[in-house]
Amino acid sequence: MTHLAADKVNAALTVPPDADGRAVRYRSFMTHAAIPPSPSREEYARDYAAALAANGDETIFDRPEPIGLLIEWLAQARAHEINDPNAMALSTVDVDGWPDSRMVLLKDVDVRGLTFYSNRESAKGRQLQARPAAAVLFHWKSLRRQVRLRGTVEPVTTVEADAYFASRARESRIGAWASDQSRPLDSRETLEAAVAREESRFDGQEVPRPEHWTGWRLVPTVMEFWRDRPFRLHDRLRFERDGEGWSRGRLYP
């Protein structure tokens, strides 16, 4: 673990006296110890070479539909990411119109859409109840790619939710009963006591799915594939739902 020198951190926590000048703000951003500068020509050649070589396949622009391409990119991410290649940022909107984001794990993907699981009474669950629409973002650092989706969200069937819940480790199933996800918690001990209580309640029995623990499917209307190309001249491929199929086009980076 790298630690920044305390004076560097403290300097970032106080507004510099001359911070209202544009040039000063730009300079202080460029020299912030926690933020790397833009890569130089040499760094592109040295550090990005393998990922950039893999990002030159022009045939992706001929794809008739995006779900197959997403599955291919997920498989490549699975081979390269250090963990959670199926992690995605899920953005929802609350009743006042404020956006909110958090990571969730993709648990299934097919022509119908992308499935994830959570607690219906969590912040995201309540937001999805009020406004069944969301955006999802994957970012795979090792591949230097992102995929971005927007669409409507619908609950999965109880059969699907039961099947996925049953596939989880017993401890995770106990945890789903013990956690009042997104509600205030006074201490770690309270959570551990709740786990112990649920463990003894289900001792010697199967752990059923709590009714509040379920899944949703994002049905994408727009999907955009982005990949890093040298000097920020990236590729962008956007699909939009068009009747039964998809229309497709490139975007400027």
Ligand SMILES: Cc1cc2nc3c(=O)[nH]c(=O)nc-3n(C[C@H](O)[C@H](O)[C@H](O)COP(=O)(O)O)c2cc1C
């Ligand atoms: C990599 C990663 C994967 C996660 N996957 C899930 C998930 O699949 N389901 C879930 O409920 N929370 C997941 N979380 C936790 C959520 O990000 C979040 O803390 C939690 O769901 C509460 O969010 P909410 O208060 O907005 O509802 C994950 C967190 C990370 C960092």
